[in-house]
Amino acid sequence: MLTINDTKVVHNFNSGPSILPKEVFQQASEAILNFNNTGLSILEIGHRTTLFQEVLDEAVSTLKELMHLDNDLEVLFLHGGASTQFFQVPMNLLNENETAAYLDCGTWGTKAIKEAKLFGNVNMVASSKDKNYSYIPKNYIIPSDSKYFHYTTNNTIEGTQMHSIPETNVPLIADMSSDILSHEMDFNRFSLIYAGAQKNIGAAGVNIVIVKKDILGKVNRKLPTMMDYRVHIENGSMVNTPPVFAVYVCMLTLRWLKQRGGVAEIEKINDIKAKLLYDTIDSLPVFKATVAKEDRSKMNVVFVMENPELEKQFLAECKENGIVAIKGHRSVGGFRASLYNALPLESVQVLTELMKEFANSHG
Ligand SMILES: *Cc1c(COP(=O)(O)O)cnc(C)c1O
Numbered sequence: 001m002l003t004i005n006d007t008k009v010v011h012n013f014n015s016g017p018s019i020l021p022k023e024v025f026q027q028a029s030e031a032i033l034n035f036n037n038t039g040l041s042i043l044e045i046g047h048r049t050t051l052f053q054e055v056l057d058e059a060v061s062t063l064k065e066l067m068h069l070d071n072d073l074e075v076l077f078l079h080g081g082a083s084t085q086f087f088q089v090p091m092n093l094l095n096e097n098e099t100a101a102y103l104d105c106g107t108w109g110t111k112a113i114k115e116a117k118l119f120g121n122v123n124m125v126a127s128s129k130d131k132n133y134s135y136i137p138k139n140y141i142i143p144s145d146s147k148y149f150h151y152t153t154n155n156t157i158e159g160t161q162m163h164s165i166p167e168t169n170v171p172l173i174a175d176m177s178s179d180i181l182s183h184e185m186d187f188n189r190f191s192l193i194y195a196g197a198q199k200n201i202g203a204a205g206v207n208i209v210i211v212k213k214d215i216l217g218k219v220n221r222k223l224p225t226m227m228d229y230r231v232h233i234e235n236g237s238m239v240n241t242p243p244v245f246a247v248y249v250c251m252l253t254l255r256w257l258k259q260r261g262g263v264a265e266i267e268k269i270n271d272i273k274a275k276l277l278y279d280t281i282d283s284l285p286v287f288k289a290t291v292a293k294e295d296r297s298k299m300n301v302v303f304v305m306e307n308p309e310l311e312k313q314f315l316a317e318c319k320e321n322g323i324v325a326i327k328g329h330r331s332v333g334g335f336r337a338s339l340y341n342a343l344p345l346e347s348v349q350v351l352t353e354l355m356k357e358f359a360n361s362h363g
Pocket of ligand 1: 081
């Protein structure tokens with residue numbers, strides 16, 4: 001059987017879908033051929049079998065454990081990606097005559113605002129659009145009569161991150177797609193958290209929603225069955241066929257994280273990775289970070305070159321050294337290095353060494 005070690009060394013800085021632990025790829029590929037020694041593929045077993053129920057149960061319980069979730073928070077595995085949550089959240093929570101507060105601090109948050117407006121009123125409490133979302137707005141006011149406050153914890157495209165939870169007495173809702181489980185935080189302060197799995201948790205095709213039951217059931221509109229969080233809670237994420245393989249990969253990745261000591265331990269490594277890369281950028285005059293220092297993301301490091309003409313050449317040298325997917329998002333340009341949990345420190349070391357060599361020969 002082909003194993004991961006037979007493949008060539010690649011340093012994968014993809015922003016999503018992105019790198020997962022090699023052990024997870026190995027185990028997932030084995031489960032496609034022979035799941036838990038059943039002689040069956042994970043792809044051909046019924047979702048209502050004990051075999052799959054155990055996978056889902058372990059995914060839910062491990063996530064609860066890793067996030068230290070209180071019992072009033074329900075964990076759901078749903079379809080449709082984080083983008084579906086942009087409208088499912090207001091559909092379940094916001095009446096037409098009510099107002100929800102939103103922070104506009106990046107491309108994804110802007111999309112969430114657009115969808116919320118289809119269901120009720122949006123009060124955009126602050127925006128960093130004036131500077132291409134290169135900072136996180138501060139000192140804004142969240143009116144205490146807002147139905148909820150929605151924000152994006154980490155702006156995957158622009159490379160900014162909120163380093164504290166906003167102080168407010170209204171229910172907090174966050175899109176944590178690109179930094180969930182990367183650092184410790186008090187997840188119990190949130191009424192609803194959502195995240196597409198394909199950045200830090202698993203394979204594309206499944207979406208994690210964590211919700212407090214007490215905020216549900218308060219809108220007047222009729223909800224389609226598949227859009228109603230309460231129905232998913234009642235049915236344990238099994239209203240219809242879940243994306244079984246994607247859930248399985250999530251379970252394996254969550255198990256991997258738990259074995260590595262959980263969020264607190266991975267946070268230490270994530271801090272080292274981010275510090276090494278930002279220190280390197282700051283120390284080399286040819287490179288320049290694009291976002292405000294205090295708002296820098298530890299997951300998605302965005303940087304450009306003082307002389308954009310050199311960018312192509314650097315990209316070519318990255319490729320020669322096995323560094324892939326480091327080209328910046330088209331809206332920002334330059335480079336973006338995503339440092340998700342599964343990316344080893346060694347990959348950042350290879351990148352920063354190359355940056356130093358490049359700066360030496362082009363300084
Ligand atoms: C990737 C991403 C999304 C979109 O996720 P989909 O699963 O593709 O819908 C939304 N929000 C953030 C912060 C993201 O990084």
